[in-house]
Amino acid sequence: MKIAHVLSLIMLLLLGLLAFIVFQRFQGDAEVGKRLAENNCGVCHDMTPNRKNGKGPYLWEIYKRPAGVVDFHFSASFRQLVEEHPFLWDDDHLDRWLLNPQAFIPKTKMAQQSKDHPVSFDGMESAGNRKDLITYLKRLQ
Numbered sequence: 001m002k003i004a005h006v007l008s009l010i011m012l013l014l015l016g017l018l019a020f021i022v023f024q025r026f027q028g029d030a031e032v033g034k035r036l037a038e039n040n041c042g043v044c045h046d047m048t049p050n051r052k053n054g055k056g057p058y059l060w061e062i063y064k065r066p067a068g069v070v071d072f073h074f075s076a077s078f079r080q081l082v083e084e085h086p087f088l089w090d091d092d093h094l095d096r097w098l099l100n101p102q103a104f105i106p107k108t109k110m111a112q113q114s115k116d117h118p119v120s121f122d123g124m125e126s127a128g129n130r131k132d133l134i135t136y137l138k139r140l141q
């Protein structure tokens with residue numbers, strides 16, 4: 001085999017490996033996402049088919065669900081935004097929401113502490129973590 005052939009074979013293998021790594025990153029890691037969800041969301045959200053509301057609405061079948069449609073007492077600011085601009089919880093909206101709920105919907109209850117529930121969620125800075133989390137949320141169905 002000529003050296004050029006060997007080199008192009010190695011290049012091809014490396015390209016394949018690179019494509020695989022990029023694909024993996026693009027996919028997100030649902031197992032990491034599950035742990036992130038348990039640690040960051042479970043205190044307020046039910047993520048099981050039981051569909052029980054907690055401090056926040058249940059998240060079963062959240063992916064591509066229209067925002068604000070479940071039987072839950074949403075904040076006035078949340079209801080107003082959804083009435084004016086209805087949307088589905090797709091990758092883009094979830095990513096913006098999880099980066100900074102307060103920037104997405106000022107005064108949202110998700111980012112507020114209250115006397116009966118002194119926990120709030122201010123956002124998740126790591127884009128990689130948000131991707132893993134969203135990959136997991138897609139599985140809640």
Ligand code: HEC
Nearest residue numbers: 040041044055056067068074075078108109110119120121
């Ligand atoms: C401190 C409690 C709390 C935590 C922690 C929390 N949330 Fe929320 N979440 C809420 C509340 C409350 C609402 C309703 C917002 C409103 O009415 O303004 C909400 C709303 C939502 C919605 C909109 C649901 C719908 O039906 O439109 C999504 C999606 C969501 N949260 C995802 C998450 C995810 C994912 C996490 C974890 C990273 C998380 N939340 C962490 C309390 C919380």
